[in-house]
Amino acid sequence: MSNLALTDELFFDRAGLDKGRTQDIVDGALNGADDGELFLEYSQSESLAFDDGRLKTASFDTTQGFGLRAIAGEARGFAHAADLSEDAIKRAADTVRAVHGGHNGKMDLGPKGTNRALYTAENPLQGFTTEAKIGVLKEIDAYARAKDPRVRQVTATLMGSWQAVQILRAGGQRVADVRPLVRLNVQVVVGDGDKMEAGYYGCGARMSFDNYVDPETWQHATDEALRVALVNLGAVEAPAGEMEVVLGPGWPGVMLHEAVGHGLEGDFNRKLTSTYSGMIGQRVAAKGVTVIDDGTLPDRRGSITVDDEGTPSARNVLIEDGILVGYMQDRQNARLMGVPATGNGRRQSHAHHPMPRMTNTYMAAGDADPEEILKSVKRGLYAVNFAGGSVDITSGKFVFSMNEAYLVENGKIGPAVKGATLIGNGPDAMGKITMIGNDMKLDDGIGTCGKDGQGVPVGVGQPTLKMTIAVGGTAA
Incomplete structure (x- = not known):
């Protein structure tokens, strides 16, 4: 499924927006403006933090909404809402239209189309269960502590998000993107007597969690965090x-x-x-x-x-x-x-x-x-x-x-x-x-x-x- 088709399903099929009427609202709001767009967004994000031998925080969020902008010269009118409804977009249009009252601008559509696919459109949050991710964080904690008796504290975090966006411009131009993002962070604190130092390593990309729950990846991240902590412990x-x-x-x-x-x-x-x-x-x-x-x-x-x-x-x-x-x-x-x-x-x-x-x-x-x-x-x-x-x-x-x-x-x-x-x-x-x-x-x-x-x-x-x-x- 293309990014445009996938986002059509999210914003028009599921949210109940009518594509034609939404485009009419955008055209009306930007009539006479120099530029502007309707930005539609749906995103999911998850963060799990394991600290000092236990799960410290766990969060999962889903957000959706729109931002409507009209530009006249150096001025801009901008309105946004978490309500993906026709009435909300109409109210936003009334707000942003005020910025170009009496303005004789020229709509610049700019380059059309999109680049080749730069990353997967798959949602990384659906590839692994929360329990499996917590299990990886526990392994990181145990691995770091087993590496060196001077390890005092281990903090490991797995974060991921999936963002789907569609941009509508006056005249019917529509483009879309679907953006995954994952990240692994490891921080290790070591101590020698009263002296303590920390080391940190992080990695991430626009892909699934597969690479980051792999032992080769998280062990390397942990080794690097520990190495930097020990280097700093002996620093002058x-x-x-x-x-x-x-x-x-x-x-x-x-x-x-x-x-x-x-x-x-x-x-x-x-x-x-x-x-x-x-x-x-x-x-x-x-x-x-x-x-x-x-x-x-x-x-x-x-x-x-x-x-x-x-x-x-x-x-x-x-x-x-x-x-x-x-x-x-x-x-x-x-x-x-x-x-x-x-x-x-x-x-x-x-x-x-x-x-x-x-x-x-x-x-x-x-x-x-x-x-x-x-x-x-x-x-x-x-x-x-x-x-x-x-x-x-x-x-x-x-x-x-x-x-x-x-x-x-x-x-x-x-x-x-x-x-x-x-x-x-x-x-x-x-x-x-x-x-x-x-x-x-x-x-x-x-x-x-x-x-x-x-x-x-x-x-x-x-x-x-x-x-x-x-x-x-x-x-x-």
């Missing part, structure tokens, strides 16, 4: 100052996401509030640096067959060989800036309006051997993993904390350090990249991006990188 205080830093492949790309990616979203650049505003065609990074946002990667956490406005997702090159070549756009900002939409109009749910958001954002591989990159460091840090960070979009300034990092002396990896942070400015840091590895890797599927109070799943990635940057440390 981090040095401070400007130094050479090597960033590992994969999840360290979260720094690229935060420090650079958000600054390349269309709304910030249209409003001239990004440090990258007005810089198309200019050098914003070192030669060799190519940054891509790609929503078309099969099964990836950040992938979407179509975005939440109905535009097919795409592979968008943002920075090419250090030169800024494009921004990520939703339909409204693309129209106001006179450029095509890029398939980056995303929203958390039917209760939220769409805006430019990242999908899977990564730096392309270079040609350097990762081992040679490490050997080139006289004194610095090797940052394998990050805990989190923050960025100021206007200035580009950022701070990121590392949860696994090592001293490097004369090309050799030394002891682990704790309390290290990276401090810098996005464009400045991108200009100080001196070596780019040939080992580009995407993260293991754990990213959630926050913007304007909304969270959406994303992916990040990069190869091994070397740069000179300020490090905040705790060593006296």
Whole structure:
């Protein structure tokens, strides 16, 4: 069954909406507007958390609803409800119609159709019983405790969701997507006397639970969480100052996401509030640096067959060989800036309006051997993993904390350090990249991006990188 047929069954057959009358309401609400859409959503989600030897939380939610939006110039009218009924959509139409009273706009239908199937449409919540999932979480707890007597606490979580959406536009255009999403998290706390440290590992994708209840997967996740916890247990205080830093492949790309990616979203650049505003065609990074946002990667956490406005997702090159070549756009900002939409109009749910958001954002591989990159460091840090960070979009300034990092002396990896942070400015840091590895890797599927109070799943990635940057440390 196609995504459109499946969502027709959900929204028109089961919910009782009449397809023709619903389209008439949308046409009337958007008559004279520049743009807009009716976004229909049905979703199921489940979360099971096992903590300290027992099931701590278990939840299962089903939600449905719609969001209706009309756009006139820079203004938008938006109304939403959890009531999938014709009367509710009519009331929403009366509300949003007010935004374009007397406005002579032009409806921009944009690209039509969808991408090839990027992921299964099967509901991952129906593949395994709750009891079977709890059994896996119990096994994770027992496995971690048996691995090392220093294990004090184990927290394991399995989460899954299934979201079906359909977007209706004026004139009869309809597109749909059906999106599965699963995730496994494991955190292990170890102790030695009064000293305690934690390690974490997570993984996920747009697929069923099969891969994540497989012993090979959850044992690897548990081993990694335990390994990081034990590394941190023996870590020394981090040095401070400007130094050479090597960033590992994969999840360290979260720094690229935060420090650079958000600054390349269309709304910030249209409003001239990004440090990258007005810089198309200019050098914003070192030669060799190519940054891509790609929503078309099969099964990836950040992938979407179509975005939440109905535009097919795409592979968008943002920075090419250090030169800024494009921004990520939703339909409204693309129209106001006179450029095509890029398939980056995303929203958390039917209760939220769409805006430019990242999908899977990564730096392309270079040609350097990762081992040679490490050997080139006289004194610095090797940052394998990050805990989190923050960025100021206007200035580009950022701070990121590392949860696994090592001293490097004369090309050799030394002891682990704790309390290290990276401090810098996005464009400045991108200009100080001196070596780019040939080992580009995407993260293991754990990213959630926050913007304007909304969270959406994303992916990040990069190869091994070397740069000179300020490090905040705790060593006296």
